[in-house]
Amino acid sequence: MTRSFHHHDQRQLILGTAISTQVENLDEVLSNPEIVIRNELVKAIGNAWRNSTGAQKAKVFSLLETFIEFAHANPKLEVRNRALIISTAQARSLGGNNFTNTAVTTEKYFASNEDFLLWDVTDKSVVTEQTVSYPVLDLSRGDIKESATDVKSIFDVAENTVGVEICLDHSDQRLRKSAFSSPWPSGHNAIALHLIPSCGMQLHPASVAARSGGIAFNCDGQYALSPSDYGTAHAGTIGGVASLHVDYSTDGDTPYQAHTQLSRIVNGPTGGDSAAVSSSNATFEVPDTDVTVIPLEETSALSTVFAGGAGALHIYGLTKPLSL
Numbered sequence: 542m543t544r545s546f547h548h549h550d551q552r553q554l555i556l557g558t559a560i561s562t563q564v565e566n567l568d569e570v571l572s573n574p575e576i577v578i579r580n581e582l583v584k585a586i587g588n589a590w591r592n593s594t595g596a597q598k599a600k601v602f603s604l605l606e607t608f609i610e611f612a613h614a615n616p617k618l619e620v621r622n623r624a625l626i627i628s629t630a631q632a633r634s635l636g637g638n639n640f641t642n643t644a645v646t647t648e649k650y651f652a653s654n655e656d657f658l659l660w661d662v663t664d665k666s667v668v669t670e671q672t673v674s675y676p677v678l679d680l681s682r683g684d685i686k687e688s689a690t691d692v693k694s695i696f697d698v699a700e701n702t703v704g705v706e707i708c709l710d711h712s713d714q715r716l717r718k719s720a721f722s723s724p725w726p727s728g729h730n731a732i733a734l735h736l737i738p739s740c741g742m743q744l745h746p747a748s749v750a751a752r753s754g755g756i757a758f759n760c761d762g763q764y765a766l767s768p769s770d771y772g773t774a775h776a777g778t779i780g781g782v783a784s785l786h787v788d789y790s791t792d793g794d795t796p797y798q799a800h801t802q803l804s805r806i807v808n809g810p811t812g813g814d815s816a817a818v819s820s821s822n823a824t825f826e827v828p829d830t831d832v833t834v835i836p837l838e839e840t841s842a843l844s845t846v847f848a849g850g851a852g853a854l855h856i857y858g859l860t861k862p863l864s865l
Contacts, residue, residue, distance in 0.1 A: 554627045555738050557762075558649065558707055560656060562620040562668065571666045576617055579671045583608065584660045609671055613652065616674035622649040622656060624707055624738055630699045632689070635730055640689045648692035649707035650678040650715070655740045655763065683722035684715065695719075695726060701733040701865050702726050704750060708739035711759075716750035720813030731809065733865045734758070744802055746781040747815040749823040755806045756828070756863060757782075762849070765790055765798040772853065774832035783825040787832055787855045797849030803828055803857050830858045 564570050586608065590601040623646045626632070633641040657670035678692045684704070686693040694716065695704045704716045716735065726732060731752035737744070741763040749757045765771065765788035766779050774787050784804035791797045805828040812820025837851035844850060857863070 555705065555736060555760075556625045556627070557738055558622050558624045560620055560622045562618050562673070564618065568666075570618065571668070573617065576672050579612060579617075580660060580669055583669070583671050587659055612671035613674050617672045618668060618674075619676055620668070620673045622652075622675060622707065623647065624649075624705060626705060628698050632703075633697050634687060635685055635695070635697050635702065635726060639687050642689040645686065645689045645696060647686075647694040647705045647707065648678060649710050650675055650692075651709040651713050653709045653741060655708075680715075680719060681722065684719040685726065695732065697730075702730050703734045703736065704732040705736045705738070706748075706750075708737070708742050711737045711739065711742050711748050712745060714745075714748045714815060717748055717810060717815060718813050720750075731755070739763070743780060743800070744782040744784060744804055744825075746822045746825070749782075749804075749806065749825075750810060751806045751823065752809040753806055755809065755865065757804045757806060757823075757825075758857075759800075759802040760855075761801070762799045764800065766800045766802065771798075772834050772836070774834070776827045778825075783827050785828055785830070785832060785857065787834055789849070789853050791849055799849065799852065801855040801857075803830075805829075805863070828857075828863055829861070830863050831861045832857050833859045 570576065583605070586601060586605045590598060590605060593601050626645050626647065628643050631641045631643060632645045652675050657673060658667055659670055661667045680693070684693045684695050686696040694706060695702060697703070706716050716732065732750050733752060733755045735749055735751040735755065735757040737759040739759060739761045742759060742761055743766060744757050744759050751757050766786045767775050767788050771788045771790040774785055776785050779786060779802065782804050784802050786800055786802040789799040804825045807824040807826050810821060810823045814820055815822060833856040835854040835856070837853055839851045
């Protein structure tokens, strides 16, 4: 993707996402009796689910889901999940009047089960899923960024419109739905590059919001799209999306897996409501490009931070760059 813009030196780096909160005294919060009870209850239900079978196992899991839903509706902490996007070219608002910056952020609104632990197996005090919720994001005026650090996700880089959608927000069709709101980028301002950093997501036909001739790209840290040939580029249709993808996997009985997925948009979507009769989803083709896979060197420092080791670098278009 290094040459997707007009000049080869215009690149973007999305540094995953970071979850944060601000409290005066975290130890005091975590020792709150209500939080302690929540954590003890969830751990007990979780262990009961592990030790159950058959219909009882399903019922225990339903009990866990019900309690987590209650906890989300009655949070003890508000947390934020943001992606930092760094560009070698100036990112700016559409029209260029509100901001220009080489670093911008966007924020996720849809909480995923992958975002938080239910409990720490080493019994450390951690912020758990049953204590938190994300803030409600006001997207009533659309998703076009007005400042570098606002919650919105559509901006311009080198006269190409970029949309960044974090993980489960893609499944919720966040960018596609924002077509209901004004202003929505259209014509030459339509989304050219739709980027999805995730932990448990892939490209979905009803969610892709890029224009005809645009590109959708997903980098996921949870699962592989193919059952074998990890580290090799695959061309084909995955979940209704014609694409190139490369998987990553560690060895062992419980491997850590990940993938990247790239697709060229043949026809952009019409309509913000994918269920409407008058709407149509984007159509896709396998992009005509190459993929270079570079395994990264394992180090002891990395192994203490990343469960899946050093990982690998997947470079699309290194010798056969894509245009927008």
